[in-house]
Amino acid sequence: MSAAIDTLEHMFEYEQVSPATSLTATALMEPAYDTAGDLDPIKDLKARIRSMQASKLDSRLIPTHPAIAGLLPGGGLQQGAAYSLDRSAMLLMTLLAPPSAAGTWCGIVGLPEFGVEAAQHVGVDLDRLVLVPRPGDQWLAVTAAIADVMGVVVIRPPKRATDSSIARLAARLRQRGTTLLVLGSWPQTEAMFSLSHSEWHGIGDGHGHLTAREVTITVTSRTASRPRSTRLWLPDASDTVRRADVRHGDAQHEPARRLA
Amino acid sequence: MNLEPPRVAVLWCPDWPITAATQHHKLPPDAAIALVTKNLVFACSPSARAEGVMRGLRVREAQARHPELTVLDYDPALDSRAFEPIITAMEELVPGVQVLRPGLCAVRVRGAARYYGGEKAAGLFLSGRADEEGAGGARVGIADGIFTADHAARRTTSVRIIAQGAAAGFLAPLGISLLQDPQLVTLLKRLGIRTLGEFAQLAADDVFTRFGPAGAHLHALASGRDSWPLTPRTPPRDLDVVVHFEPALDREDQVAFSMRTTAEEFIDALTAVKLVCTAIRVELDSDSGEMSERVWLHPHSFTASDVVDRVRWQLQGVLGEWRSGITRVRVSPDAVDAIGNHESGLWGAGPDERIHHGLSRVQSMLGHGAVLMPAISGGRTLHDRQQLVAWGDRHVGAKPVDQPWPGRLPAPLPGTVFSPRHPVHVLSTDGASITVNGRGAVSAPPVRFSATGTEMRRLTAWAGPWGLDERWWSADARSAWRFQAVDDTGCAWLLVLDAGGWWAEARYD
Numbered sequence: 001m002s003a004a005i006d007t008l009e010h011m012f013e014y015e016q017v018s019p020a021t022s023l024t025a026t027a028l029m030e031p032a033y034d035t036a037g038d039l040d041p042i043k044d045l046k047a048r049i050r051s052m053q054a055s056k057l058d059s060r061l062i063p064t065h066p067a068i069a070g071l072l073p074g075g076g077l078q079q080g081a082a083y084s085l086d087r088s089a090m091l092l093m094t095l096l097a098p099p100s101a102a103g104t105w106c107g108i109v110g111l112p113e114f115g116v117e118a119a120q121h122v123g124v125d126l127d128r129l130v131l132v133p134r135p136g137d138q139w140l141a142v143t144a145a146i147a148d149v150m151g152v153v154v155i156r157p158p159k160r161a162t163d164s165s166i167a168r169l170a171a172r173l174r175q176r177g178t179t180l181l182v183l184g185s186w187p188q189t190e191a192m193f194s195l196s197h198s199e200w201h202g203i204g205d206g207h208g209h210l211t212a213r214e215v216t217i218t219v220t221s222r223t224a225s226r227p228r229s230t231r232l233w234l235p236d237a238s239d240t241v242r243r244a245d246v247r248h249g250d251a252q253h254e255p256a257r258r259l260a
Numbered sequence: 261m262n263l264e265p266p267r268v269a270v271l272w273c274p275d276w277p278i279t280a281a282t283q284h285h286k287l288p289p290d291a292a293i294a295l296v297t298k299n300l301v302f303a304c305s306p307s308a309r310a311e312g313v314m315r316g317l318r319v320r321e322a323q324a325r326h327p328e329l330t331v332l333d334y335d336p337a338l339d340s341r342a343f344e345p346i347i348t349a350m351e352e353l354v355p356g357v358q359v360l361r362p363g364l365c366a367v368r369v370r371g372a373a374r375y376y377g378g379e380k381a382a383g384l385f386l387s388g389r390a391d392e393e394g395a396g397g398a399r400v401g402i403a404d405g406i407f408t409a410d411h412a413a414r415r416t417t418s419v420r421i422i423a424q425g426a427a428a429g430f431l432a433p434l435g436i437s438l439l440q441d442p443q444l445v446t447l448l449k450r451l452g453i454r455t456l457g458e459f460a461q462l463a464a465d466d467v468f469t470r471f472g473p474a475g476a477h478l479h480a481l482a483s484g485r486d487s488w489p490l491t492p493r494t495p496p497r498d499l500d501v502v503v504h505f506e507p508a509l510d511r512e513d514q515v516a517f518s519m520r521t522t523a524e525e526f527i528d529a530l531t532a533v534k535l536v537c538t539a540i541r542v543e544l545d546s547d548s549g550e551m552s553e554r555v556w557l558h559p560h561s562f563t564a565s566d567v568v569d570r571v572r573w574q575l576q577g578v579l580g581e582w583r584s585g586i587t588r589v590r591v592s593p594d595a596v597d598a599i600g601n602h603e604s605g606l607w608g609a610g611p612d613e614r615i616h617h618g619l620s621r622v623q624s625m626l627g628h629g630a631v632l633m634p635a636i637s638g639g640r641t642l643h644d645r646q647q648l649v650a651w652g653d654r655h656v657g658a659k660p661v662d663q664p665w666p667g668r669l670p671a672p673l674p675g676t677v678f679s680p681r682h683p684v685h686v687l688s689t690d691g692a693s694i695t696v697n698g699r700g701a702v703s704a705p706p707v708r709f710s711a712t713g714t715e716m717r718r719l720t721a722w723a724g725p726w727g728l729d730e731r732w733w734s735a736d737a738r739s740a741w742r743f744q745a746v747d748d749t750g751c752a753w754l755l756v757l758d759a760g761g762w763w764a765e766a767r768y769d
Contacts, residue, residue, distance in 0.1 A: 089674075090672075112679055115642070115673060115674055115675045116636065116648075116677075117636055118673035118674060119634075130619060130631060131631075131632045132622060135626060136626070142622050142626065145622050145625070146618060149614050149619070150615070198749070198750030200721065200746045200752050200768075204721055204723065206702075206723060209723050212672070213752070235671075239671040239672055
């Protein structure tokens with residue numbers, strides 16, 4: 001009897017182990033993309049190993065916008081990790097929309113000027129969005145309480161928190177599998193998003209109106225050897241977010257619509 | 261139909277809606293009040309009636325007849341609520357009270373007449389007790405059947421008794437329009453029948469053949485044979501809890517602490533009758549007579565600590581404004597539901613309950629209004645379109661979103677909407693502030709603006725102005741010019757120029 005159980009157990013062990021080993025093997029044998037070329041191959045391999053270590057066995061991804069997912073280590077936003085963002089509401093909403101549409105509750109702490117209607121346009125489900133615009137001095141406690149029940153939490157820290165309270169919050173996030181998006185700087189983030197070269201289309205010197213924006217988004221991650229960046233429509237003339245390197249028909253030449 | 265009509269006493273409180281409103285709003289008893297619904301006067305007080313205000317008048321006409329008239333919205337729920345103590349008092353005196361409508365109730369009088377020594381004595385006793393409860397001059401009519409007793413009560417100043425069998429004689433001279441059937445009344449008038457007596461003289465069979473069962477019933481009423489039995493109500497269980505504080509308390513934590521056991525009793529009493537509460541009404545009274553009343557909703561059902569939280573939040577709102585401490589807290593269930601519908605499953609009621617617990621915790625840290633759910637409402641400006649409602653409250657006053665709303669912003673929408681909006685300076689090359697004339701022409705192209713008040717930014721592109729002219733006919737009229745502008749850092753802004761100057765309303769970032 002016990003021998004039979006042993007066999008069964010081993011069978012499951014093998015079942016579980018084999019895909020993981022094969023994954024590691026293939027990943028290591030694959031030529032490193034994005035960083036190949038001018039870099040030292042050993043340095044590159046080290047970076048690959050670091051990134052493999054960072055993605056623990058239990059780390060799972062939350063749905064991420066396809067235009068941004070490729071820039072992130074592991075191919076998407078991770079549960080239980082913290083990310084820091086530049087001051088950009090559009091980028092924040094683009095990150096929030098896929099998990100929200102997939103049924104995750106999102107909480108936004110300390111952001112009284114969050115544009116609700118823009119969020120709805122980007123695809124955030126307002127039925128699963130909760131705002132705590134003015135948490136005051138208790139912002140860390142509020143963030144922790146919200147992180148207990150929601151899948152994605154956004155905060156803008158009004159001031160620097162102590163290292164110990166940040167470590168406590170990080171432990172809580174890992175335990176609950178909650179992703180934290182921070183507007184501003186934050187120690188020990190999985191990756192940092194920054195925007196540059198913002199370029200608006202459709203508006204001239206006294207004529208037209210804002211229709212589309214092109215922007216360069218750069219992701220600096222803890223594990224990748226160097227920042228990755230891409231050009232993004234945030235949003236394009238049809239109000240969707242997509243990568244700009246794929247040339248659709250020139251969006252900026254669309255006739256300008258009137259406001260009123 | 262050939263049953264003996266029961267002996268009935270009807271208690272009538274004249275102008276009940278007025279009495280209820282006077283009590284609720286703590287107005288002087290002789291104030292000129294009109295209650296309005298749909299812009300028409302529904303009820304008015306005697307002093308207003310003396311000036312010619314009457315039911316069915318337009319509000320403007322009523323105000324013209326009595327310039328110092330206090331106009332209040334008619335609230336049927338208030339009528340019923342205020343009548344409750346009187347019904348309870350009647351039930352203490354006589355078993356089996358039928359509420360005909362707020363301000364009018366009927367009781368069987370036979371037993372009471374024996375107990376109090378005669379119908380007259382019983383009637384006086386009833387009206388006296390009702391006046392003690394604030395009925396404001398209640399009248400009693402005692403007769404065969406509710407219909408006759410009701411009209412007897414309306415034709416007296418204290419108690420009127422129509423002897424047994426004399427109902428037909430009492431009703432005979434009264435006008436036919438007392439029958440609550442306008443179609444039949446019009447027809448009878450055209451047939452030359454103007455009093456109840458004349459209608460009663462018609463043969464019952466003929467009336468039945470011509471007007472059917474409904475007509476036959478009215479015929480029986482007119483001839484004093486109102487045989488409908490009384491259907492007394494079942495007195496509802498009293499689930500309200502009241503806490504009195506002597507001396508008055510002026511700190512919220514003191515009140516919350518004293519409420520704790522009472523809140524548990526309140527919930528236990530509900531659970532004992534297999535109910536859960538989904539909305540409570542909290543009333544607070546202060547030493548100097550201020551009163552605060554509010555209904556709190558709950559997405560699931562109230563627990564004792566939720567009740568204490570709601571009392572605390574309501575206190576937070578009022579304690580700063582009130583000059584004296586709290587003397588009384590009253591909690592009553594506003595909406596209840598069977599407990600079976602709220603039983604959680606074996607493994608809990610799913611993720612939503614967890615969310616609610618988490619958010620309630622934040623609410624008890626920061627206050628009820630700190631946790632908000634967003635929704636989109638109709639409107640032209642960004643502020644009008646986004647509505648924030650406290651977690652647990654209902655969305656009210658939302659305008660329809662699917663209307664066209666000409667003048668609203670087209671996509672893409674700004675991700676940052678300043679609340680309140682920031683004052684800015686928008687300047688031309690020579691440093692003068694930009695203005696827009698009545699024809700929508702800009703005084704000079706804007707080239708610089710200050711977002712924070714100190715640092716100037718150069719504008720690389722701009723567009724506008726687009727005029728916004730809303731509700732010019734009303735007091736909250738609003739007119740403004742809107743601009744879009746892009747600064748040299750690549751950030752775009754929605755700028756607004758109105759009577760108060762330049763504002764940054766939103767940022768596209």
